[in-house]
Amino acid sequence: MKLKNKTKEELELLSYTDLTELILKENKKPMNTPAIFKSICEMLEYSDSEYTNKIGEFYTSLTTDKRFVFLDTAEWDLKDNHSIPLIIDDDEDMEEEIEVEEETTLEENIEDEEDLDSIEIEDDLDDDDDIDDLAIVDDEELDEEN
Secondary structure (H helix, E strand, C coil): CCCHHHHHHHCCCCCCCCHHHHHHHHHHCEEEEHHHHHHHHHHHHCCHHHHHHCCCCCCCCHCCCCCCCCCCCCCCCHHCCCCCCCCCCCHHHHHEEEECCCCCHHHHHHHHHHHHHHCCCCHHHHHHHHHHHHCCHHHHHHHHHH
16 A cells, blocks of 8 residues: 555554655655655654654664665665675685784794893892891881881
């Protein structure tokens, strides 16, 4: 049944997005947001102030409804009228990239270890002598010094 054949009461029972779907099916071409909502407002006999107050809500409902797509031309159309290109990721390419990164990291780690081996490490045995120089101080002795 065409929209023009429906009564106002029947139209009021439909949501904005349902009305939009019917409008786009009948027109068979994409439309911009104001044009679609203006058609809806005319069918439902809304005033200009109601149009202004409700167009934001209408736009939000279009953006969240999966039946519609927003085109590069700033127009809405039915998703069924547009094919979405499938992009197939080849998992083998991903695995190959990961393996190359892992090999590079492993080689870098080996080089870092060789650099560490080439650095002369100072003998820390002298630090043991520092322990002999330490003295234990009681709280009382600390209080006496202050």
